[in-house]
Amino acid sequence: MPTSAIPPISQYAKYNNKVIKNRARSESDFVRYSLIAVTLLFLSLFLFIPLAAVFTEGLRKGTDAYFAALSEPDAISAMRLTLIAAGISLPLNMVFGVAAAWAIAKFEFKGKSLLITLIDLPFAVSPVIAGLIYVLIFGLQGWLGDWLSGHEFKVMFAIPGIVLATTFVTFPFVARELIPLMQAQGKEEEEAALVLGASGWQMFWRVTLPNIKWGLLYGVILSNARAMGEFGAVSVVSGHIRGLTNTLPLHVEILYNEYNYAAAFAVASILAFLALVTLALKTYVEWQVEQSAASIENEIKE
């Protein structure tokens, strides 16, 4: 089911080592090389050239200006806020993801497919609307606006609002990873643990969690990328107060709108680097899952 671009990690557990060298299934060299060339041209126009541009533009005024842009107080405070937002929303969604996947994968109940669709909802909602709905509740004219201002507790244009918006946009990631994984694993191992006398939590920590660790990690990597990079939703609830409620992507926007391009791209390059780290980690986890699937396959053969 939808709606993340990334298919669940469980897909990589299928061990396949197909080598396609078959005349009935291959094209002439000319067709093959042309198709590869067109693909690489397309990907260059949209991926490789823009990636190179981020770093080139960031370093345009030299490395001194580059590091100055990264170490100014507003940039540091934006980094701190980005880490806080991700640091709070990720554990929340992790606990939710494990609970939801446990209920959905291991038990039968009515309305299960509706529940799975509802968990997906945040992926279908525009980031701008994700911010808007929290303004309607916590904003000054919102449902809780009077009560909140009476208690001098700020949600909008403050850190709690940013955390909430980040939690909303990263809501489905961990659950979406774990549901298919835990469904595929079945429940024999947990049942065996219980029959052998384990308590519920012992079973969870020693059987369930080790079994889902790669799926969980994969979900966290994807959520983290989205959490640190979220722009639309956070932009609605943040109020853009420099040094206070700016996350890194908002800081990039402010610098860019002030025509301070070199500094904007310098900060952007940090985020682009983070994206590359995300891809590397993601590929590593996929490789791990493929490897363990392959070794199980080999054991069965022997």
Added chain:
Amino acid sequence: MAKINVQNKTNNILPGFGLSLGYTLLYLSLIVLIPLSAAFIKTTELSFHEFWTAISAPRVVASYKLTFSASLIAALINAMFGLLTAWVLTRYRFFGKKFVDAFVDFPFALPTAVAGITLSAVYSTNGWIGHLLDPLGIKVAYTPLGVVVALTFIGLPFVVRTVQPVLEDLSAEVEEAASSLGANRWQTFHKIILPAIWPALLTGFSLAFARAIGEYGSVIFIAGNMPMVSEITPLIIITKLEQYDYAGATAVAVVMLVISFILLFAINGFQWWSNKRFGHVK
């Protein structure tokens, strides 16, 4: 499978069903369902006439047209090149293939604001690609074409990642059979492979389309944001919010939400069809 399910219902000894389902429903309601319902409840403050005026103002209608047409074009580009990319990645070997494969997810991992400023730098008239297009009379940045470029970037991984697994699992026998019965490669592709991957392609296309409609961060930097010309619907919502027109912003948001939900259900349908079709081929 059916047998196991029957067993599940009668004697499931696993603990924690009440706790996990209860927590799931509580958290889902607090973070997603109640806030989303706020949007629908807010619009009830408007009379139907006010609601209609808010969502059918010429500037808003122009933004729908741009958002939908640009998203549609971007999703079509992604369907075509995404299929090609998935094909090249599953069928051929070439230097750097693993790297290219991992890199397809770059638009997903890159923050949208970074994508926005980078694409507008690359595609502006003095940018790396923009200066090559300028002599041909093609201006990308700060025009509706820029919106298409940003949305193509954002939607790039979807078609590749939905079509790729289906292509990988396509059984060799059907293609060999087609070949031994005298079909050439194009006929095999057109008559055998394409029907098998069609549901996955449609799923990827709708995912890219749905994502493009809601996209904000990458578009606003490259679009130029001229009212009636290059202003997308999410930006209309932001503008109304900045003018403290909460009811008007919410009315437009509700229109987008309804469209997104319809797409979500359509995508679920395609996916179900894809699994069924795919299972059948296998």
